[in-house]
Amino acid sequence: MSNDLGDLYQQVIIDHGRHPQNFHRLGDATRTVEGVNPLCGDLLTVYVKLLDDRIDDIAFEGAGCAISMASASLMTTALKGKRCEEALALFGFVHAMLTETPSDELPSAELGKLAVLSGVSAFPMRVKCATLAWHALRSALEGKNELVSSE
Amino acid sequence: MVLHPDSSTSADTGQASGRFDVEAMREQFPILTVRPYGKPLAYLDSAATSQKPQAVIDAMSPFFSRDNANVHRGVHYLSERATEAYEGARVKAQGFLNASEVEEIVFTSGTTGAINLVAETYGAAHLGEGDEVLITEMEHHSNIVPWQMLCERTGAQLRVAPISDTGELLVDELKALIGERTKLVAITHVSNVLGTVNPIREVTEIAHAAGARVLVDGAQAAPHLPIDVQALGCDFYALSGHKMYGPTGIGVLYGRRELLEEMPPYQGGGDMILSVSFEKTVYNNAPYKFEAGTPNLVGVVGLGVAIDFLTGLDREALAAHEHDLLAYGTEALLLVPGLRLVGTAPAKQSILSFVLDGVHPHDIGTILDREGVAIRTGHHCAQPLLSRLGLSATARASLACYSTRAEIDALVAGLETVQEAFG
Numbered sequence: 001m002s003n004d005l006g007d008l009y010q011q012v013i014i015d016h017g018r019h020p021q022n023f024h025r026l027g028d029a030t031r032t033v034e035g036v037n038p039l040c041g042d043l044l045t046v047y048v049k050l051l052d053d054r055i056d057d058i059a060f061e062g063a064g065c066a067i068s069m070a071s072a073s074l075m076t077t078a079l080k081g082k083r084c085e086e087a088l089a090l091f092g093f094v095h096a097m098l099t100e101t102p103s104d105e106l107p108s109a110e111l112g113k114l115a116v117l118s119g120v121s122a123f124p125m126r127v128k129c130a131t132l133a134w135h136a137l138r139s140a141l142e143g144k145n146e147l148v149s150s151e
Numbered sequence: 152m153v154l155h156p157d158s159s160t161s162a163d164t165g166q167a168s169g170r171f172d173v174e175a176m177r178e179q180f181p182i183l184t185v186r187p188y189g190k191p192l193a194y195l196d197s198a199a200t201s202q203k204p205q206a207v208i209d210a211m212s213p214f215f216s217r218d219n220a221n222v223h224r225g226v227h228y229l230s231e232r233a234t235e236a237y238e239g240a241r242v243k244a245q246g247f248l249n250a251s252e253v254e255e256i257v258f259t260s261g262t263t264g265a266i267n268l269v270a271e272t273y274g275a276a277h278l279g280e281g282d283e284v285l286i287t288e289m290e291h292h293s294n295i296v297p298w299q300m301l302c303e304r305t306g307a308q309l310r311v312a313p314i315s316d317t318g319e320l321l322v323d324e325l326k327a328l329i330g331e332r333t334k335l336v337a338i339t340h341v342s343n344v345l346g347t348v349n350p351i352r353e354v355t356e357i358a359h360a361a362g363a364r365v366l367v368d369g370a371q372a373a374p375h376l377p378i379d380v381q382a383l384g385c386d387f388y389a390l391s392g393h394k395m396y397g398p399t400g401i402g403v404l405y406g407r408r409e410l411l412e413e414m415p416p417y418q419g420g421g422d423m424i425l426s427v428s429f430e431k432t433v434y435n436n437a438p439y440k441f442e443a444g445t446p447n448l449v450g451v452v453g454l455g456v457a458i459d460f461l462t463g464l465d466r467e468a469l470a471a472h473e474h475d476l477l478a479y480g481t482e483a484l485l486l487v488p489g490l491r492l493v494g495t496a497p498a499k500q501s502i503l504s505f506v507l508d509g510v511h512p513h514d515i516g517t518i519l520d521r522e523g524v525a526i527r528t529g530h531h532c533a534q535p536l537l538s539r540l541g542l543s544a545t546a547r548a549s550l551a552c553y554s555t556r557a558e559i560d561a562l563v564a565g566l567e568t569v570q571e572a573f574g
């Protein structure tokens with residue numbers, strides 16, 4: 001397997017893809033948003049329970065490739081307890097990491113475990129897989145209950 | 152799997168009669184020498200779009216340097232040459248489909264364009280509240296959505312004929328769904344996901360007995376099967392140039408003469424009229440009344456050359472080659488642990504769809520890509536079919552005249568890499 005592929009399919013990603021965290025319905029969610037990738041038909045549902053301005057709980061359900069499942073799984077673990085503002089800022093960092101050539105400017109401390117997704121940037125066709133859950137999250141935080149697309 | 156012998160004679164295309172020389176064939180397709188990531192290319196995505204032979208590539212540029220002018224409207228030398236080239240391709244398409252009259256050939260932007268044309272003209276004129284359009288579970292979105300849109304506008308109902316778990320059309324169930332209210336049956340000739348070859352002649356007979364018309368989506372059949380619209384008995388047949396070794400942006404709608412004549416026009420504009428005044432416009436005859444505006448001239452020219460290419464092949468030898476590859480690929484894939492083929496109808500053509508335990512098709516596609524193996528992954532514009540099969544995506548390898556056993560070997564080797572990564 002080539003280096004690029006090794007970077008993309010790190011063991012952490014394969015593990016999260018196979019055994020995603022927070023992978024369930026959230027009965028007391030205050031916001032529920034479905035994200036669809038029209039290219040492949042992958043569909044994720046993101047549940048968020050907001051308490052004041054804080055993500056008290058977050059979970060997701062759905063089916064997708066290893067990248068989209070791992071990204072969603074890592075997202076939920078990273079965001080539990082975060083304030084909405086912080087969550088959106090983190091999406092900004094993740095998006096930059098996925099779409100820009102590697103640089104030192106990304107705050108690796110904040111990205112934490114999400115940094116394993118950096119290999120996606122070498123695969124432009126797969127960026128949408130990695131951002132699907134995040135687009136749904138943003139929509140949820142903006143107060144929408146709807147279907148969003150990764151387009 | 153079926154062989155489709157053809158009586159047409161083979162012209163000189165470097166192919167000795169009876170034997171299929173795939174290496175000579177590959178030399179006609181320059182793109183096959185591209186090396187993705189330094190690996191030999193295994194292009195197994197011809198069902199999405201086929202590659203183009205040198206003859207087609209070479210036909211398009213000289214048209215611009217020698218023949219280009221607008222058609223049907225100039226009195227000058229070049230316009231005459233362009234019109235000749237354009238109408239010459241129509242005659243070729245007529246021959247390719249064995250239509251009885253050249254006026255039955257309408258140029259469209261592709262299969263999608265052709266189906267929408269029928270929905271918006273024939274459909275709008277003949278369907279009303281309570282009428283029914285019957286499709287099958289294995290249709291491409293382009294043979295579903297135009298009918299849904301038509302039903303929304305007219306109050307007609309969309310009915311869906313079921314398939315078996317192996318991907319075969321359940322003809323008895325289709326028959327039971329056809330009734331007095333059925334105005335149109337729209338069905339694919341070959342499924343782009345399953346490879347299933349549908350019994351079109353039988354379906355046509357059933358539909359006609361009930362007074363319904365039949366539209367056949369020939370997008371996946373045209374590059375593989377000899378097509379005879381008279382023998383099939385269908386009323387409409389749609390195809391795309393780019394899937395049969397021709398350029399993108401061009402396709403054909405065959406329509407029975409008497410139907411085309413009485414159908415309302417499609418888009419309004421130049422070329423589709425006989426006379427225009429501010430009070431009244433008299434429409435041109437078929438096929439011109441369906442070809443408003445300056446057409447895709449160079450596309451039509453390229454399509455004509457693609458038809459020459461296909462009809463020049465020894466079709467029996469080509470069918471045997473494609474049949475052999477499908478059998479070889481089926482056998483090889485079935486040996487891959489955890490792999491399940493999707494679509495195993497006995498009458499099948501050139502498509503190998505599969506799923507792999509524990510690995511999403513997209514991940515398969517990305518890993519294979521880095522090995523030089525190009526396949527399609529996803530729902531293949533057939534989401535209702537995938538839902539019917541309990542899937543959201545498959546990986547699909549599809550074959551063409553230039554495909555080889557070595558490419559299938561590369562696919563199988565690539566799948567081993569996939570399984571290592573996901574071990």
Ligand SMILES: Cc1ncc(COP(=O)(O)O)c(C=O)c1O
Nearest residue numbers: 261262263291293343368370391
């Ligand atoms: C069975 C089938 N029908 C219709 C189409 C649509 O063809 P086009 O996109 O060329 O209009 C396709 C192409 O993907 C197809 O495979």
